Amino acid sequence: MDERIREARIDLAAALRLAARLGLHEGICNHFSYMVPGSDALFLINPHGYHWSEIKASHLLLLDREGRLVEGESAPEPSAYYIHWRLHRGLPHARAVLHSHMSYATAITTLADGRLEPISQTALGFHDRIAYDDDYNGLAVDAAEGDRMMRTLGNKSLLFLANHGVIVTGRSMHEAFDDLYYLERATQLQWLAMSTGRPLRRVPAAVAAKTAQQYADEGGKLARPHFEALKRILDREAPDYRS
Numbered sequence: 001m002d003e004r005i006r007e008a009r010i011d012l013a014a015a016l017r018l019a020a021r022l023g024l025h026e027g028i029c030n031h032f033s034y035m036v037p038g039s040d041a042l043f044l045i046n047p048h049g050y051h052w053s054e055i056k057a058s059h060l061l062l063l064d065r066e067g068r069l070v071e072g073e074s075a076p077e078p079s080a081y082y083i084h085w086r087l088h089r090g091l092p093h094a095r096a097v098l099h100s101h102m103s104y105a106t107a108i109t110t111l112a113d114g115r116l117e118p119i120s121q122t123a124l125g126f127h128d129r130i131a132y133d134d135d136y137n138g139l140a141v142d143a144a145e146g147d148r149m150m151r152t153l154g155n156k157s158l159l160f161l162a163n164h165g166v167i168v169t170g171r172s173m174h175e176a177f178d179d180l181y182y183l184e185r186a187t188q189l190q191w192l193a194m195s196t197g198r199p200l201r202r203v204p205a206a207v208a209a210k211t212a213q214q215y216a217d218e219g220g221k222l223a224r225p226h227f228e229a230l231k232r233i234l235d236r237e238a239p240d241y242r243s
Contacts, residue, residue: 086146096176127212174227
């Protein structure tokens with residue numbers, strides 16, 4: 001288990017560093033968390049006060065299933081605690097939980113009935129995988145708000161939070177990070193298309209469903225190589241993330 005915790009720390013630190021490099025962060029806000037592989041009782045989360053570009057594996061906090069601090073300097077920031085703790089506790093498929101205010105995806109959440117539109121091949125990879133929370137309730141500073149988000153997400157992988165940001169979940173860190181990356185790309189394409197003022201060319205529902213199934217049949221084969229390639233960049237340019 002010690003080795004699994006160590007490897008999970010490295011992957012989570014890498015995800016945070018990479019998100020900062022790719023502009024998928026906001027200040028020292030937002031949090032990523034990761035259930036330790038092989039455990040249903042322990043998860044890691046980034047501590048409050050660190051910029052993602054400086055996070056190291058040793059900085060990460062280790063919490064148990066009840067949200068109690070096991071390793072680390074201090075308890076996590078309250079809104080992170082209540083969102084991530086409750087999602088990990090309530091949703092078995094949410095092994096990695098990435099909460100971000102990344103620009104293009106978050107901008108969609110500021111629109112009335114904002115939705116990811118089926119207008120690009122990249123967007124079709126998310127067909128029928130997104131839940132939408134259209135009720136903004138302020139900061140998530142209690143378990144009830146975290147539980148509400150958990151119920152809204154349900155069996156979906158991604159959650160758009162009205163006027164707030166997005167949550168991307170996955171059964172592994174590489175799957176979740178791959179989705180986070182491509183979600184921002186898909187929403188960026190949508191904003192570029194919308195900025196022309198011309199009608200959007202939406203893919204018919206049947207074709208969207210077929211394409212989504214083709215993505216599913218691939219089983220995320222590119223997600224791990226994508227994440228490992230990005231980690232190799234960090235290994236060359238910022239290897240201290242592992243320490």
